[in-house]
Amino acid sequence: MNRREALKSLSALIATGAVAASARASEMQGYPSNLAVADEFLPRPAMDGGKMHVLTDETALKTVTAVFDRLIPADDLGPSASEAGCIVFLDSQLADRFGQGAQLYREGPKLPGADELTQAPQFIATPRERYETGLKALEAYAQQTDGAAFADLQPDRQDEILQGMEEGSISLADDINTKAFFELMLQNVREGYFSDPIYGGNKDMVGWKLIGFPGARYDYRLYADRVGQKLDLESISLIPLD
Amino acid sequence: MMTTNSKADVIVVGLGWAGSLMAEELTRAGLNVVAIDRGPWIDTSTHTPPAVDPDELRWGIRKELFSPPKDNTLTFRNTLDQTAVPQRDFGIFELGGGVGGAGFHWAGMAWRFNPYDFEIRSKTIERYGIDRAEDGELQLQDWGITYDELEPFYDRWERIAGISGKAGNLNGEKIEGGNVLEGPRSRDYPTPPLKTLRSMEVFNEATERMGYHPFTIPVANISQAYVNPLGVSMGACSYCGFCLGFGCGNFSKSSPQACIFPALMRRSNFRLLTESCVTRVNKAPDGQTVTGVTYVDAHGKEHVQEGDIVCITAFQIDSTRLMLLSGIGQPYDPRDQSGVVGRNFSFQTVSGVDMWIEGEQMNPFIGAGGLGSQIDDFNADNFDHSDLDFLHGAGMLTLARDGMPISKANKLPQGSPRWGSGFKQAYKDHYQTYTTIFNQGSSMPIKHGYLDLDPNYKDKFGQPLLRLTYDYSQSDRNMAKFTMDRSIEIAKEMGAQHITPFNFADKPFTTSIIASDHVIGGTPMGADPRTSVVNPYLQSWDCHNLFICSASVFPMNSGYNPTETVGALAIRTAQAIHQQYIQNPGALVKV
Structure with missing residues (x-):
């Protein structure tokens, strides 16, 4: 049985409940004898294959690609966000636990004044839902103000809108926290550009090479004494070399 | 059932x-x-x-x-x-x-x-009188x-954990290089301190010139192979920074x-x-x-x-x-x-500075979770509070912890673009020059x-x-401001061209902004x-x-x-x- 089949049969077990109870040891005595790396702790690589899993709406995909490529554009310093795989990264993240808001406390109600009290925007909506509504609202805003799709606007105009979102000087819609939506996209595009390439972005480690981060290295003892020196270490990724 | x-x-x-x-x-x-x-x-x-x-x-x-x-x-x-x-x-x-x-x-x-x-x-x-302990707001005990x-x-505990450090006060005897302001210890740490990395060097030199007492923070990222009293073996830290x-x-x-x-x-x-x-x-x-x-x-x-x-x-x-x-x-x-x-x-009342020292090569990716240098000159009651409007203080430290590229993208000098080509250039220019002083302040x-x-x-x-x-209490707010001002002075002495002070206690407390997790x-x-x-x-x-x-x-x-x-x-x-x-x-x- 390969790993995928093993996972499938495991989820079948969980679905039947009672069987899962006996399969899942919760009482331990003695040191565990299984020393293999736990399956669920292995990285969950980006889902590739050329098709989008969450960003399936063509307009939304174009809009977010245009936004990402203004946030991290192609220039002399390297490729744009989408060229580096940040859209594949985002789609994959939105399909996964992050997009599902799997870690968030989402019980209602959200009280008025909650954002001010905590000094941070609070959401019951999942990141996936926030992208869906946010991208729709951004496109509607562009159509209303410029009579054109956001993706088709001149880069300067795109920047102007993004800056307005960042500063909070424009509002995409009454039920959208525009500023927070901008911050969500900025955070995610940076994650895509600077996280391990195993997650779909940072293609050829372009983000790491830009700043000189050596990546998924685990031992600097040979270099730690070369204090203050330029080391020019090659970046390495979690993706095993062929 | x-x-x-x-x-x-x-x-x-x-x-x-x-x-x-x-x-x-x-x-x-x-x-x-x-x-x-x-x-x-x-x-x-x-x-x-x-x-x-x-x-x-x-x-x-x-x-x-x-x-x-x-x-x-x-x-x-x-x-x-x-x-x-x-x-x-x-x-x-x-x-x-x-x-x-x-x-x-x-x-x-x-x-x-x-x-x-x-x-x-x-x-x-005993030292400052009851009015300082009972100011109407604090609940000291x-x-x-x-x-x-x-x-x-x-x-x-230090033996079980194998802690790396250097004593600064052995049974009352002060020892150079350790924390001379710590409480008396019955013996030294089980393993020696980790290496002194670049941000620590700059911090140590500056604070020594200013008459303070820098030392390497004692850490649970241990410096050499060690067997603890339970017979468990540990290995030397490899400075990977993923802690x-x-x-x-x-x-x-x-x-x-x-x-x-x-x-x-x-x-x-x-x-x-x-x-x-x-x-x-x-x-x-x-x-x-x-x-x-x-x-x-x-x-x-x-x-x-x-x-x-x-x-x-x-x-x-x-x-x-x-x-x-x-x-x-x-x-x-x-x-x-x-x-x-x-x-x-x-909680903890945190202030400090982010700073950028042009021309530096910090190699921030070489580090360990607890590694850094600290001064305790403005911590606890190590300094006279008679004419100050607060109690206690902060451990003031610089870090050699990690160079995580996603989170460090926020660490750019004021005025740097946060996105666009300007961001890419700024991040390329400043990734190696960034360091910080973090005032880990007490909380009454x-x-x-x-x-x-x-x-x-x-x-x-x-x-x-x-x-x-x-x-935050008013005493803690005053302390955070005081130690922030000291950290600005140290950052200047460290030669920083760009200094961004921060003080989490100049706004109301919130659980959302991670000033500390203590x-x-x-x-x-x-x-x-x-x-x-x-x-x-x-x-x-x-x-x-x-x-x-x-x-x-x-x-x-x-x-x-x-x-x-x-x-x-x-x-x-x-x-x-x-x-x-x-x-x-x-x-x-x-x-």
Whole structure:
């Protein structure tokens, strides 16, 4: 049985409940004898294959690609966000636990004044839902103000809108926290550009090479004494070399 | 259907540092111990080996080793007249997601508290008069134990954890290069300090020129191979920098997994229940003792575990909440300061500077979670507060921790673009030149800072969330401003061209912005049952077979990380249980 089949049969077990109870040891005595790396702790690589899993709406995909490529554009310093795989990264993240808001406390109600009290925007909506509504609202805003799709606007105009979102000087819609939506996209595009390439972005480690981060290295003892020196270490990724 | 397990001598609720240290002591003394942890089994080599660990997105950003807010959060407000709202995303509460608790993903700063901390009320009155200790807002109280009483247990914990450092005060003798302002130590650290990296060099030179006393922070990222008193082997830290929020597959970051489990798990009188969440401690009908705990397993099934002794060794907020949910001890009322459970919540009052030194090559990716240099010249009562408008102070430190590329993208000089080509250029230019001074400030309890049960929001078991009511005291705000100003002076002396000061206490407190993750209080220890939940042996004043060992017992917070003090208290309490309590069950302290 390969790993995928093993996972499938495991989820079948969980679905039947009672069987899962006996399969899942919760009482331990003695040191565990299984020393293999736990399956669920292995990285969950980006889902590739050329098709989008969450960003399936063509307009939304174009809009977010245009936004990402203004946030991290192609220039002399390297490729744009989408060229580096940040859209594949985002789609994959939105399909996964992050997009599902799997870690968030989402019980209602959200009280008025909650954002001010905590000094941070609070959401019951999942990141996936926030992208869906946010991208729709951004496109509607562009159509209303410029009579054109956001993706088709001149880069300067795109920047102007993004800056307005960042500063909070424009509002995409009454039920959208525009500023927070901008911050969500900025955070995610940076994650895509600077996280391990195993997650779909940072293609050829372009983000790491830009700043000189050596990546998924685990031992600097040979270099730690070369204090203050330029080391020019090659970046390495979690993706095993062929 | 509820099931009842076979009775244990001791039940340990939560297998983090405190729980595993207590279980180790108590099983070695021959007692049957069952530990119950809400998280799954995780271990260094099987869950966070080198092929898995160096992954900023998953562990640093998504925080997948933490217990998520979905399962563990609380509600928060600044003042009594507000309605508290839940903390929905990760914030200052960084609870562990598996066994080992937060001790698995912690950074590794290994501090003893200062002698002043334990007697903060008495010593403040002695030196500055009662008006400073009782200013109407603060709620200062002594711990009921002195530094000297705790010293042997600090020493024991450092041996178990293999801590790397250099003594600065050996039995009263000051030693250059160590922290000459620390409390007296009976012996040096078990392993020598880590290397001095570039940010530390610059900080050390500048602070020495200014007449301060820099030293390398003692850490649980250990510098050389080591075998601890339990016979467990550790390896030398490789300076990978994947520590805070990460596991360590290298056996070089001290944790319950790396230092205790290999011995503890092999004992036949120890049993561990994982993915089992204790929902209450059960009281005997007469209310004088407890009979055990009720917990819910991974399948939602409720069980009772009976035991002669119960030790609550959960994270600070969980320990406090469990006491409130169990109805043990009188809840604190901030309006008249009556009751005790929930009182003295404190945080840390953080300020400092971010700085950029042009032309520097910091190589920030070479580092270790706790590694850095510090001065204690403005910490505790190491300086005269007579003419100052605050008490205590901050450990002022620079870090050589990590060079995580996603999170460091926020660390650019003021005025740098946050996106676009300008951002790429700025990040390329400044990644190597960035460093910081972080003032890890103390936090004094206030009369209106407390924890109780929220009337509106519930957890997945339908039990009320904990509710936090807190804001910084004026004394703490003044301290943060004072130490921020000192850090600006140091940054200038370090040669920084760009300096961005920060002060988390110049705005109201919030659980959303991670100034620090060192939360304490709720079940304070002390010698007076009117102002404490547990006595100096961490024994409940209400039920003598119930002990609480957690940062929830700290009556105030110091300018240091809390882990070592939790560890020392756990060892002391476990020894008191098997050396005194077992022979003669009853109150260990009479009032």
